[in-house]
Amino acid sequence: MARWEPGARERLVVAAVDLFAEQGYDTTTVAQIAERAGVTRSTFFRHFPDKREVLAAGQDTLCQLLAAGIADAPSSATPLEAVGAGLEAAAQAFTPERRDLGPKMRDAIAASSELQERETLKRVGLATAITDALKERGISDPTASLAAEVGVLALKMAYARWADPTNRQELAAIARQSLQELQTASATLS
Amino acid sequence: MARWEPGARERLVVAAVDLFAEQGYDTTTVAQIAERAGVTRSTFFRHFPDKREVLAAGQDTLCQLLAAGIADAPSSATPLEAVGAGLEAAAQAFTPERRDLGPKMRDAIAASSELQERETLKRVGLATAITDALKERGISDPTASLAAEVGVLALKMAYARWADPTNRQELAAIARQSLQELQTASATLS
Numbered sequence: 522m523a524r525w526e527p528g529a530r531e532r533l534v535v536a537a538v539d540l541f542a543e544q545g546y547d548t549t550t551v552a553q554i555a556e557r558a559g560v561t562r563s564t565f566f567r568h569f570p571d572k573r574e575v576l577a578a579g580q581d582t583l584c585q586l587l588a589a590g591i592a593d594a595p596s597s598a599t600p601l602e603a604v605g606a607g608l609e610a611a612a613q614a615f616t617p618e619r620r621d622l623g624p625k626m627r628d629a630i631a632a633s634s635e636l637q638e639r640e641t642l643k644r645v646g647l648a649t650a651i652t653d654a655l656k657e658r659g660i661s662d663p664t665a666s667l668a669a670e671v672g673v674l675a676l677k678m679a680y681a682r683w684a685d686p687t688n689r690q691e692l693a694a695i696a697r698q699s700l701q702e703l704q705t706a707s708a709t710l711s
Numbered sequence: 712m713a714r715w716e717p718g719a720r721e722r723l724v725v726a727a728v729d730l731f732a733e734q735g736y737d738t739t740t741v742a743q744i745a746e747r748a749g750v751t752r753s754t755f756f757r758h759f760p761d762k763r764e765v766l767a768a769g770q771d772t773l774c775q776l777l778a779a780g781i782a783d784a785p786s787s788a789t790p791l792e793a794v795g796a797g798l799e800a801a802a803q804a805f806t807p808e809r810r811d812l813g814p815k816m817r818d819a820i821a822a823s824s825e826l827q828e829r830e831t832l833k834r835v836g837l838a839t840a841i842t843d844a845l846k847e848r849g850i851s852d853p854t855a856s857l858a859a860e861v862g863v864l865a866l867k868m869a870y871a872r873w874a875d876p877t878n879r880q881e882l883a884a885i886a887r888q889s890l891q892e893l894q895t896a897s898a899t900l901s
Contacts, residue, residue, distance in 0.1 A: 602901070663896045664900065704900070709854055
């Protein structure tokens with residue numbers, strides 16, 4: 522019988538990303554991921570419903586951090602300032618261990634349409650979390666949805682830069698800069 | 712042996728949406744959809760790889776229309792004006808038959824997480840088509856991606872209004888109005 526082991530979840534994520542990168546997503550099995558992580562298959566299934574969902578590890582945490590950051594922004598904050606506060610709060614989920622996984626994860630996603638689907642759905646889930654948190658602040662649609670899309674684009678840009686091994690800036694700083702670039706771009710739309 | 716029959720694709724879409732609405736997506740089989748449409752299972756599979764993909768019928772056409780409309784916009788057009796030209800061109804895909812399907816399709820999607828996933832992926836596919844078409848015009852990121860998200864939000868808003876049986880305006884006009892509302896909203900972001 523496997524016991525509940527602290528750190529098993531993190532080890533499963535690392536093992537899965539390693540295997541996806543080494544041998545491809547399609548040929549990687551749950552049994553292989555569990556073995557590489559040093560846990561049983563049933564421990565795997567206590568953490569994830571299937572191998573695709575390993576990629577979404579942390580999505581719930583990220584949504585909660587975004588929502589909390591937005592809720593805690595000063596009442597005078599503009600919609601994009603509130604989104605910025607959300608990104609700032611979310612940045613703490615991006616640990617150094619996760620940064621090291623970045624390039625491998627990017628390669629694994631690029632090679633698998635199924636992982637691309639999951640990644641897309643994750644991003645849309647984040648947009649929904651931001652939209653809902655902005656609505657809680659009394660910001661209505663379409664402004665809330667629009668600000669959420671800007672926030673998700675900022676996070677996507679920031680993540681790509683952060684996961685680049687040559688970049689040693691903190692995610693919070695990169696996200697601020699990405700949001701600023703999008704704000705500048707939005708002035709050139711029309 | 713079933714022969715290739717004009718109109719079979721459209722009948723399959725109508726049959727699928729009817730069945731999803733009547734008895735739920737999960738319990739509906741490809742055989743039932745084919746029977747309701749008056750075609751064989753093999754005819755179904757000539758048009759769609761599985762029942763989920765019936766929902767994405769027309770996605771390729773829509774992407775092509777969006778891209779063509781954006782490419783044909785005057786060279787002086789701003790990014791959002793080019794997106795508006797794309798939406799205008801895409802509006803021709805929204806036929807009266809499709810309008811009648813709207814409420815049933817909305818209910819079927821609301822009741823099935825698998826259809827919601829497919830709908831989400833469709834929307835992201837449209838965003839990619841718009842982004843690529845804008846880049847062809849020399850508009851770079853992040854402006855191209857941002858304008859594409861605005862375009863997809865406008866189409867989503869416009870579709871919801873158009874599919875409402877009490878609304879008899881043309882989609883092109885509703886889309887123009889939605890894009891205008893988003894433009895106004897973008898001025899209040901910061």
